[in-house]
Amino acid sequence: MRQHDIIIAGASFAGLALARGLSQALGRDVRVALLDSAPAGHGADAASDPRASAVSASSRRMLEALGVWASIADAAQPVSRVEITDSSLDAGIRPVLLTYEPVADDGSGEPVMHIVPNARLMAALERVTAGDPVIGRPVVTEVSGFERAPSSIAALLAGGARVEASLWVAADGRRSRLREAAGIGTVGWSYGQTGIVTTVAHELPHEGRAVQHFLPAGPFAILPLTASHEGTHRSCITWSETAANASAIMALDDAGFLDEVDHRFGGRLGVLKLAGGRKCWPLEVHLSRAYTVPRLALIGDAAHGVHPIAGQGLNLALRDVAALVECVADGVRLGLDFADATILERYARWRRFDSAVSAAAFDSLNRVFSNDWQLARSAREAGLGLVDRVPQLKRWLVAEAAGLTGVLPRLLRGLPA
């Protein structure tokens, strides 16, 4: 007998959020299981994941609906202002070319973007799913292949076990083994850039200001964090460098590394100190050629990986989750099988276009800004200056940052799925 309706491979942001959304939508009518090749807790401390993510208003509403937001709200820094600069590395001054206030335009002044430490979000998702009687703790194992039957799909696990489900969901990240085992190809390329992440403490308060310095080797983002328990002002740095520079920078001792950060930081927040470890990731873009095949759906980085230039990878993953929960819940309420073709087709239609447009937009931004050509810089200055002066364009930027464009699934509107 089949023991599970849905098995989710990958118990990270996308997989955990999906399990929770399905459990809330269908309760005991869905038997859902999670598995991950790494033990629980592997991304739930700042040493293993020092990143912080820009969580959009729609993602925040979804996290509220999933019962996760309350336990991370104290660590979520509202963004009051975004500033964009574009200069060479050695420019003494980094003139601000574009600013906007990412707050709701309904008069409430509600922030539409929060910066949340990844480790806190992961810990909260793990806690809420572990306490959910429908889900339980992820099993630590790996999928090595699939066997399909007309009414189910069986995965072969490391160690030889064979597990059947009606629907499998690949939430196993950029190098998805499930995607590969299902024969789904990808289109994409490496940027030859590396994303370096660290946390710094600074003398002066950031006042909720997020800064994106476009530098020739790639964007250098300063994301404001809440103050530490001791009241230290802190920001997370997400910084793209050429792969060769990044290796040299990562090999520096703390003093040398801090000098490199300081050189790019812009010097507006007083004396800097390192306030956490550093980690780096190779940057690449990829899009899966299909988001579903019979009895398998891809979500999150398994489906698409984007440049972190706009800090949207996690938000896109949550959009996938919200759409898949809604498609499955609506289908099952109509009496369809969990993996009915109409459910999977609706999900793929809903998400493929949006992800492809986002990946292309972030790719273009990175290409346009990551160079030191004077002509390109003049054009960028003119373009950013124009956006800075046109209120409608700024309103559009705020709506994009809020994740409130397009047809939103119920969870992203803060409604039960």
Ligand SMILES: Cc1cc2nc3c(=O)[nH]c(=O)nc-3n(C[C@H](O)[C@H](O)[C@H](O)COP(=O)(O)OP(=O)(O)OC[C@H]3O[C@@H](n4cnc5c(N)ncnc54)[C@H](O)[C@@H]3O)c2cc1C
């Ligand atoms: C430098 C950098 C900065 C970023 N900044 C931002 C930001 O500011 N805002 C934002 O929205 N996004 C950001 N992102 C992107 C964001 O981190 C990702 O989009 C997000 O982590 C995707 O989550 P996921 O759950 O799909 O995959 P992942 O978090 O990659 O999780 C995949 C899971 O699958 C498991 N797994 C892997 N293989 C197997 C297997 N064979 N079987 C079972 N389990 C397996 C892994 O152990 C892991 O738990 C950034 C990314 C980078 C690299």
